[in-house]
Amino acid sequence: MPATIVLGGQWGDEGKGKITDALAGTSGMVVRANGGSNAGHTISTPQGVFKMHLVPSGILSPGTTCVIGAGVVIDPLQLASELAELRARGVDTSALVISDRAHVVLPFHAEIDRGEESLRGEAPIGTTLRGIGPAYADKVSRRGIRMADLCDERTVRADLNKNFEARNRLLTSYYAAEEVDAAATTEALIEAAEILWPFVGHAEDVVQDALGRDERVIVECAQGAMLDIDYGSYPFVTSSSPTSAGACQGAGIAPNQIDRVIGVFKAYSSRVGSGPFPTELFDETGHQLRERGREYGTTTGRARRVGWFDAVAARRVVRLNGVTEIALTLLDVLDGFDPIQVGVGYTLDGKEIESVPTISTDYDRVEPVLAPSAGWLEDITSVRSMEELPARAIEYIARISSLCGAPVSMVGVGPDRDQLVPVGNLTAAAAR
Ligand code: GDP
Ligand code: IMO
Ligand code: MG
Numbered sequence: 001m002p003a004t005i006v007l008g009g010q011w012g013d014e015g016k017g018k019i020t021d022a023l024a025g026t027s028g029m030v031v032r033a034n035g036g037s038n039a040g041h042t043i044s045t046p047q048g049v050f051k052m053h054l055v056p057s058g059i060l061s062p063g064t065t066c067v068i069g070a071g072v073v074i075d076p077l078q079l080a081s082e083l084a085e086l087r088a089r090g091v092d093t094s095a096l097v098i099s100d101r102a103h104v105v106l107p108f109h110a111e112i113d114r115g116e117e118s119l120r121g122e123a124p125i126g127t128t129l130r131g132i133g134p135a136y137a138d139k140v141s142r143r144g145i146r147m148a149d150l151c152d153e154r155t156v157r158a159d160l161n162k163n164f165e166a167r168n169r170l171l172t173s174y175y176a177a178e179e180v181d182a183a184a185t186t187e188a189l190i191e192a193a194e195i196l197w198p199f200v201g202h203a204e205d206v207v208q209d210a211l212g213r214d215e216r217v218i219v220e221c222a223q224g225a226m227l228d229i230d231y232g233s234y235p236f237v238t239s240s241s242p243t244s245a246g247a248c249q250g251a252g253i254a255p256n257q258i259d260r261v262i263g264v265f266k267a268y269s270s271r272v273g274s275g276p277f278p279t280e281l282f283d284e285t286g287h288q289l290r291e292r293g294r295e296y297g298t299t300t301g302r303a304r305r306v307g308w309f310d311a312v313a314a315r316r317v318v319r320l321n322g323v324t325e326i327a328l329t330l331l332d333v334l335d336g337f338d339p340i341q342v343g344v345g346y347t348l349d350g351k352e353i354e355s356v357p358t359i360s361t362d363y364d365r366v367e368p369v370l371a372p373s374a375g376w377l378e379d380i381t382s383v384r385s386m387e388e389l390p391a392r393a394i395e396y397i398a399r400i401s402s403l404c405g406a407p408v409s410m411v412g413v414g415p416d417r418d419q420l421v422p423v424g425n426l427t428a429a430a431a432r
Helices: 016-024 076-088 107-119 132-140 156-173 182-199 203-212 244-251 284-292 311-321 331-336 360-365 391-404
Strands: 003-008 029-032 041-045 048-052 065-068 096-099 217-220 258-266 269-271 305-307 325-329 340-348 351-353 367-373 408-412 420-426
Touching: 003 016, 003 244, 016 041, 016 217, 016 258, 016 325, 016 408, 016 420, 029 203, 029 244, 065 203, 076 182, 096 182, 096 203, 107 132, 107 156, 156 182, 203 217, 217 244, 244 258, 258 311, 258 391, 284 305, 284 331, 311 340, 311 391, 325 391, 331 391, 331 408, 340 391, 367 391, 391 408, 391 420
Parallel strands: 003 217, 003 258, 029 065, 029 217, 065 096, 258 325, 325 408
Antiparallel strands: 041 048, 269 305, 340 351, 340 367, 408 420
């Protein structure tokens, strides 16, 4: 049975955790493919709200194997504490597999992240300061430490020692920062490695075996395609590939083993950190969107920037990622707005442009072409079937589908597990 990718279609926080959780119950496996503890995936259940950073969002579904793929960068201290917290809340975490090839985020990575941000002065990226960029930089520089190395008692102390020595020199001389306490941190890392070791293995083989057994495998991406290192608004991006191609690479799945790519999109837009955002709202409407959508970061608590749906960016993401269906989340947040605007085009220096500018200072100057949709001004949070949705909400969904070039298959009407409405494969034609 082929695999399904769940990816963020915008700048992250689209509700990937909720969609992955919804699919996990009927799947054999959920594999996290990219990113690290910069991610925060929320699942709101009758047992309370769970916030996943490194653990795949399938962990709340008993019997579903959860895999952390080779494309993820793992902070062992964070992962050990996340697992302990889940267990303390009664979650069975035994069906976890951690790729031995996944790179390790070490404590000095966060310090380097902080140092790089301060060197950027007036134009910081606004990273999550979790050390993600520096960890991926070490990976591609071929000086990283992988989970297999961390768990190898023969070499780990020497490897860590060498790393700490070099990085502490860098921290003090180049970043004018404090040294990381190498001895204490090494012991903490080895302690975490002992906890994680039983779960570490050849994840890609485990994933391929599941596909070979005809199990449904969900690949859960972190971040969003507009934050992709190659196709996002560089340099205001993350350091991995939150795309369908990145999902294959990070999970150890071949492109021809994928038959479904679910692009998760908010019914409007949000972005954390700096970078171009043409449809951003700075006015009272923006304030209301932020409050109604509770747009405060899961990982950092930062207020998210908000704006109208950007169909130019979304259409590009649908094309580049082969999105076969859209999960349109947080539609209920738009209950209070009439009209609802949608960014349907871009202008730069007064001229319409067809594509997304490559240079971020150009992208920053882009003005959106907004087109209104009629609002429905009704509470849809208790809607559970397509028939109960107001006609104007269906029109809005159909319009998003038509602008993006993919059908909408499900709609989020609230944070809870049951607040997800299947809408068939809604397209503009089907809605008529
Ligand atoms: P992720 O990183 O893509 O998993 O998304 P986050 O969990 O960071 O952010 C999404 C937020 O929206 C969380 O607080 C979710 O509980 C919430 N959420 C998800 N779907 C819906 C929805 O359909 N309606 C509302 N109101 N909230 C939602
Ligand atoms: P989930 O998986 C939203 C953003 C940061 C910053 C940029 C680079 O929850 O959707 P990084 O720490 O990755 O070097 O920061 O990327 N960012 C996210 N924004 N959701 C996320 O994850 C994010 N992960 C990183 O805010 O702008
Ligand atoms: Mg998030």
